[in-house]
Amino acid sequence: MLLRAQTANETPAALFERATKYEGCRIVAPVQFEPADQPLTRSELQAAVPFGIGSSFEVSAIRQAIQNLYATGRFSDIAVDVRPEPAGVVVRFVTRRAYFVGRVVLAGVKPPPNTGELASATKLRLGYPFHDADAVQATESLQALLRSDGFYRPDITRQISFDTETDSANLAFDVATGPRARFAEPLITGVPERSDQSIIRATHWQRVYGLLGWQQVTQARIRQGLENLRRYYEKHNLLNSRVTLARLEYNADTNTVTPTIDVRSGTKVSIEAPGAHISERQLKQLIPIFEEHSLDPDLLLEGQR
Numbered sequence: 430m431l432l433r434a435q436t437a438n439e440t441p442a443a444l445f446e447r448a449t450k451y452e453g454c455r456i457v458a459p460v461q462f463e464p465a466d467q468p469l470t471r472s473e474l475q476a477a478v479p480f481g482i483g484s485s486f487e488v489s490a491i492r493q494a495i496q497n498l499y500a501t502g503r504f505s506d507i508a509v510d511v512r513p514e515p516a517g518v519v520v521r522f523v524t525r526r527a528y529f530v531g532r533v534v535l536a537g538v539k540p541p542p543n544t545g546e547l548a549s550a551t552k553l554r555l556g557y558p559f560h561d562a563d564a565v566q567a568t569e570s571l572q573a574l575l576r577s578d579g580f581y582r583p584d585i586t587r588q589i590s591f592d593t594e595t596d597s598a599n600l601a602f603d604v605a606t607g608p609r610a611r612f613a614e615p616l617i618t619g620v621p622e623r624s625d626q627s628i629i630r631a632t633h634w635q636r637v638y639g640l641l642g643w644q645q646v647t648q649a650r651i652r653q654g655l656e657n658l659r660r661y662y663e664k665h666n667l668l669n670s671r672v673t674l675a676r677l678e679y680n681a682d683t684n685t686v687t688p689t690i691d692v693r694s695g696t697k698v699s700i701e702a703p704g705a706h707i708s709e710r711q712l713k714q715l716i717p718i719f720e721e722h723s724l725d726p727d728l729l730l731e732g733q734r
Contacts, residue, residue: 448511454486455517463523468503468596477501478522486511486518494522503527503596505560528559531597535571537604541578541647550574551602559598564589571602579609579646579686581679612643613685618675622667622694631661634688646686651677655690662694669695 459482462474475481477497480490495507506525511518533555535547542550551567553559568585575583584605591598612634617625629635632654634644644650655672662670671693678687 448488448491451486451511451513451518452488454513456480456482456484456486456520457514457517458482458519461519461521463521466593467524468526468593469498469501473501474498480520486520491520498522498524505558526591526593526596528591528596528598530555530557530559530563531592531595531599532601533599534601535604536602538575538580538606541649542574546574547571547602551600553600564600567600568602571604575604575606577648579611580606581610581681581684581686582607608684609645609647610679610684610686611645613680613683613687615688615690617690617692619671619691619693621692623662623692628658628661628690628692631658633657643685651688654688658690658692662692666698667694667696668698671695 460478460480467474469477477500478494479497480487480494484490491509495509498504498507503526504524505527508523510521510523512521530553533548533551533553535544535551538544538547550570550573552570553563553567564587568587571585572583575581584607586603586605588601588603589598590601615625615629615632615634617628621628630638634650634654636642636644651674655674659670659672662672671691673691675689675691678689679685680687
């Protein structure tokens with residue numbers, strides 16, 4: 430009979446109830462540990478398992494032994510095999526060693542994203558417990574980060590090596606990014622009150638006004654393009670305009686990304702200082718709403734001072 434626990438506090442009740450039929454039976458052989466290469470010494474294992482040959486089999490003692498072993502932090506999985514023999518029972522612990530995140534190496538990516546951003550995306554932190562699912566999650570997070578910087582078709586190969594000397598899991602991610610996607614002509618929605626071409630030109634996503642096609646897609650370029658567009662509207666005194674990136678649509682056939690930008694131009698703001706000999710440029714420097722890019726009544730009052 431195999432008793433398994435995923436954590437120190439998680440022991441399936443039904444299995445232990447069935448094990449009670451061996452309660453009181455004599456343990457007729459030394460307690461075994463599999464595999465032979467254990468993260469604890471023999472004396473440490475014996476200290477954690479409070480029974481041995483000649484002892485009576487007790488479910489409570491099995492529970493305590495599992496808790497003791499998990500408490501060392503050196504195991505990720507523990508199962509106990511109880512096998513009946515003519516004179517009693519044989520007890521065998523089948524364990525899986527716990528590993529911790531060691532080296533994480535990433536190669537093959539031309540920034541952006543940079544190495545720090547890639548490492549952060551994996552969420553693999555040095556010295557933290559490592560589980561197989563962590564490597565899958567790290568790969569998925571890397572793919573998402575690469576997509577955000579224009580690499581929509583990355584091929585990520587991962588290798589994991591386990592070091593039993595240090596209980597560390599060392600991971601290497603080799604990335605073949607493929608070509609970075611380029612912008613396609615954006616779709617403009619909302620109430621822009623400006624021509625599509627004027628809006629597109631303001632983003633600077635075209636190369637030399639479109640004569641050389643479109644720029645490559647990166648997170649920074651997307652953010653800067655939207656900020657350029659907001660400033661374009663502000664220059665026209667449309668301070669309560671709203672510019673929102675609604676979505677990015679990828680075309681695998683052309684390896685291009687079409688942004689949809691929702692624009693609400695708002696109303697034009699006109700501020701005058703009758704009787705004062707002051708240029709429009711100086712006025713904008715003195716009135717905080719232009720500096721803060723916000724049509725806030727408090728900022729208008731601040732400008733009066």
